[in-house]
Amino acid sequence: MKTVEITEASLAEYGRKTAKETWVLTRRGKPVAAVVPIRRGLDFETFSLSHSADFIHLINRSWAGYKAAGGISLEELKRRYGLKRTSPPRRRRALR
Numbered sequence: 001m002k003t004v005e006i007t008e009a010s011l012a013e014y015g016r017k018t019a020k021e022t023w024v025l026t027r028r029g030k031p032v033a034a035v036v037p038i039r040r041g042l043d044f045e046t047f048s049l050s051h052s053a054d055f056i057h058l059i060n061r062s063w064a065g066y067k068a069a070g071g072i073s074l075e076e077l078k079r080r081y082g083l084k085r086t087s088p089p090r091r092r093r094a095l096r
Contacts (some may be wrong), residue, residue, distance in 0.1 A: 004025060019037055
């Protein structure tokens, strides 16, 4: 991770440089923003959710509820709500 004073930062320049590492922008030595690369194959929605404090709080609260009260299997959920059971996907035959 590299840091740069925000008064010296050119967004275009650091946008090119950030392809492999995170850059932290500072104002008077204190961090104010980060320019973070989005890895190839990772869509923006996944990236933004993984950095959302609200979403992380929701996931943690859900895990705590599961640990305290337990849960049900997918098959049980489908049975309770009258949903079709899904069969495993069929394997495609190799083309000759």
